[in-house]
């Protein structure tokens with residue numbers, strides 16, 4: 001078991017978070033995907049006020065149906081079919097969290113860190129035509145933290161330095177990669193970048209993660 005999995009299993013047990021089974025994960029993944037589509041539709045719609053009110057009432061009724069079976073906490077993780085833990089409700093990569101794009105991370109073999117390929121829609125727009133800088137920071141923090149965890153040296157983000165080299169376009173395939181550069185006791189230093197389709201880095205990041213005492 002990797003350091004990341006050990007930490008997540010401990011967290012999972014300590015908080016008594018529920019573990020949805022595969023059938024529920026599949027259904028809730030589909031539900032979250034429909035909610036993402038709904039978000040897109042809301043951001044882009046030009047319906048008149050009466051139609052907006054009518055749709056809002058229907059959505060309120062749907063929310064009440066889900067809330068009827070509300071858990072106290074989101075699921076922190078669940079065992080996947082491959083036996084690995086997944087952070088299902090994470091706001092970056094959680095398939096069950098509609099605010100997550102989601103950005104699905106993969107481990108690069110042979111200590112290569114983690115990487116992800118993703119496309120951000122204009123729901124994440126900051127300046128016109130470009131991704132909001134805070135969204136880029138969110139995604140990079142997740143990648144940096146995952147790289148630290150996969151390295152077996154997980155921690156809390158203590159510092160996060162960002163260099164916005166050029167605007168990050170939305171609606172096109174992006175790549176993000178993160179890799180540990182150095183470990184010094186409880187501190188893990190990680191570098192990351194988001195790269196556009198032209199192969200040029202749009203945002204570069206360096207972070208330090210600290211494993212809390214005890």
Ligand SMILES: CCCCCCCCCCCCCCCC(=O)SCCNC(=O)CCNC(=O)[C@H](O)C(C)(C)COP(=O)(O)OP(=O)(O)OC[C@H]1O[C@@H](n2cnc3c(N)ncnc32)[C@H](O)[C@@H]1OP(=O)(O)O
Pocket residue numbers: 004087105106107114141142143144145146149150155156157158159186187210211212213
């Ligand atoms: C397929 C892929 C699977 C992947 C598998 C998934 C795995 C899953 C990945 C999840 C990825 C989530 C990625 C998001 C991660 C967050 O979002 S974390 C949330 C944001 N961060 C926080 O809230 C942190 C808040 N701060 C804290 O909790 C505490 O201050 C810290 C950072 C834990 C440090 O506390 P502490 O252990 O009491 O630290 P302390 O003993 O005072 O200091 C230890 C050393 O660190 C230094 N230090 C501590 N803090 C700082 C600082 N802010 N700046 C500079 N130096 C500092 C100290 O100077 C000290 O240095 P030395 O004297 O030893 O040289």
